[in-house]
Amino acid sequence: MAGLDQNTPLPTEITLHSQSRRLELAFADGSRFVLPFEFLRVYSPSAEVRGHGRGQETLQQGKREIDVLDLQPVGNYAVRPVFSDGHDSGLYSWDYLYMLGERQDALWQDYLERLEQAGGSRDPAKAPPPAMSKTGCGHKH
Template sequence: MAGLQAGAPTPTALTVHSQSRILEIAFSDGAEFRIPFELMRIYSPSAEVQGHGPGQEILQTGKREVDVLELEPIGNYAVKPVFSDGHESGIFSWDYLYYLGAEQSRLWDEYQRRLQAAGVERDAPMVAAGGHACGKH
């Protein structure tokens, strides 16, 4: 699903709220979302988080306090956030940001289920790479 579909909503406003750790985004279809940085970080579309196929996802923990230091524009279709924990390989297309905003409550529920399944706390420090894969569902 590369690029934008014709007629897909595009952002009309994008505001990074550092204090509240929220990305506020308004779209051309009138939708407005407030997406927590933590949600963006744990659902980053990068291979570092998503792995290289279904079931390969790396469960992210300890991201409640993560900040977005900057948002680099990628052409006119995406942004690349630089997170305070050093993660900066995720490219968030407008479609993906819309999905995160629209599906927020379901995604939080899914995250909680994945934490429980792995037996870890939301605020647990991340296990260093090379540890076990926690992509259990």
């Protein structure tokens, strides 16, 4: 099962709230998380966003208005959202989504601090255009 942590509860409910731009998840252990699309996009597990090691992450900017156009199941262990900016290479496994839910406040705070340090913005109009991929790693970005 593609490295799924056996201790992670499985989702019992996944609801896409397009109007409020949130993904609601309920897990078998009773946990319930509501994750904003912007948060999901900023913390995409794709190589394009995360890089190939610590310190190689690409800071995502201008994602405040991001939408999820589609949510595709991947086997029985993950979903792949299709975001309105064309990003669709992130596979969000159940354990990754659970971790995002558990650590949402700390991760969001960390993102806001990194954005401020970089002089960036959550607003699309104020964000710099995306830089060309400089990883040269052979992955399709």
